[in-house]
Amino acid sequence: MKCIIVDDEPIARKGIEKLTTTISSLKLLGCFESAETAAKFIRDHEVDLLFLDIQMSGLNGIELARTIPATTLVIFTTAFAEYALDSYEVDAVDYLVKPIKPERFKKAVEKALSYHSMLLSEEKNVGIEQVNNDFMFIKSDRRFFKVNFRDILFVEGLKDYVIIQTTTQRLITHMNLKTIHGLLPQLNFLRVNRSYIINKESIDSFSNNDVFIRDYEISIGNSYRDEFFDELLKK
Template identity: 40%
Template sequence: MIAEQNHKLRCIAIDDEPFALQIIADDIRKVPYLDLIDTFASPFEAWEILNTGQVDLLFLDIQMPTLTGIQFVKSLIQPPMVIFTTAYQQYALEGYDLNIVDYLVKPIPFDRFVKATNKAFELYSLRAKEAPEVVPTEVDYIVINADYKKIKLHFSDIVFVEGLKDYVKIYIQNETKPILTRSNLKSMEGKLPNKLFCRVHNSYIVSLEKITAFQKTKLLIGKIEIPVGNRFVDEFEQVYRK
């Protein structure tokens, strides 16, 4: 019954061990009511996306260098639902004191993993029923960290975004110099509304309204030429020609 619900829980996973992180990510993808937004090797990499309020459920390792999972949860002002994933049982009591959803000990059997996510979904559904009905307001901006400060960028000002592994360059209308922020293109794609922006290449997201011309393998924004990747071209054509 749970898997038939329309809403998917938006998830991220944090673990400093690449293999463990991959296992969690694979398990999340198997559950139909979970939507994996991104994975991170350290809590600090996840600060930005957690502060946007776009995450419903956090899968979090406890024993990590510099900052433990427990310390990280305590530092969040409005944490999402949390499921701890750890190789150590001794933190269980302290974890439950933080009102976490569940505490999974590695290696995690998949049926135990599903039981924990069922609890998260039921809790989310219960909170949704109890929450007062509000009229949603459409946000027309994102907030990013750059130059040691938070910068508010309106969607209408963003021309295109270029991915550079662990960083992205955000090109702004009427500005010659792009804004550089620590993030990745997949994370940025999740923050930008798909009715206004489209991923056209492994390295580029563009504002649809800023496009001035389009050919099969490239598009133009004024005099700027941006490649269109083969695996993105069909979806882009459908969106662009609407």
Template identity: 40%
Template sequence: MEPAHKIKCMAVDDEPPALQLIASYIAQIDSLDLIFQTTNSMVAYNFIRQNEVELLFLDIQMPGLNGLDFIKSLHQKPTVILTTAFREYAVEGFELDVLDYLVKPVKFERFLKAVSKYSQLIARPSQEIIAEKPSVADEMYIYFNVNKEMVKVFLKDILYIESIKDYIKVITTGKTIVTYQRITYIEQKLPENSFIRIHKSFIVSLHNITSFKGDIVQIGHLKIPIGRFYKKKFVDFFASINK
């Protein structure tokens, strides 16, 4: 049975074999519709300004207008999945609020995972449950500067925060954002009764901890290490609340 709505996709890559690979993957998924593909970033730019594109598979390193500048140039941005052979662009890509980052050569299983993220993203609004009388804690939020845009994030949605040199990656229940900020600064801004630093590179939401054992904290299926300099504080905290 054909899906009620097919997701309008565009693929852009200056390397024809890489472009054809993505096109072949899209063709295997019934819910996706490849409406345009090109090896020329300027041709892609002109097309996307005049046509509706919902999901964009975009290479980063291209002559003329590279992928990151391509994203920055758009006023109305589709959801973007980056494809590149260079991992070093990951931080800047996530700072531009891309959905995912596929490293070439892209495997079909990894491609499916990225598409699944998009399906979850568009399905989420109809599944949201809004409490009639939310508590004060539920209403607490913080703004992060993402690509010169202030993005509002509710504290209850944050799963954990990871430090990447001078950046932090904020992983929430609905998205991941990257912003230029030191983890020590954001640690001071977060309420101590809701968040705890367990490693030089990680702050976790106490509310979202599924379990912990030894030197590992588990949040859902994610396993996050506890640093040896932070372990005593972590153990003492849980000992105090279980007295």
């Protein structure tokens, strides 16, 4: 996977560059100190993944992410945890807070590699083929998969696709999050931010800001918070 690093701090760029050398599936094409210079490079080169800082002088990371090709994935790397919800606005794959631990970096890259592979193999004319009371058929990677609603942990939106995470597998199909939300049983499924729909039955725990489902931690968006707590804590 061809990647670039965009960060206005030299030490941060060096640190992320060092982390990329530990993962053989990454090919680093370059490091950039501003979003403007990175944007010019992306226009002339095929880039699969950006390691992108958010708070930079001039064009910031969120603004750059809105301009990149639909096939380019983003992992945000920032010192500010409060920007996590903003990352959902541009379908970021992951959000890493500095200083970045090697194991956390590796996990984010593995997720990006998985999504990149699925996006490359996916056909544009796919989606949900049939919906029943308890299950639906999803066409993914040129096959039809029966997905029981009770087995869905959450659904994640990623650019023009949705990723359905079940108890046993991860499926990707060409559809937006709003469309699939309308097809899921409304009593069981709840949207918690711009990019995620969760199965309420799969929740292990939650805090004021996050939902925990197995090993996954999903942020609760400000505009979705009241509905979430009303649904989960209603008498």
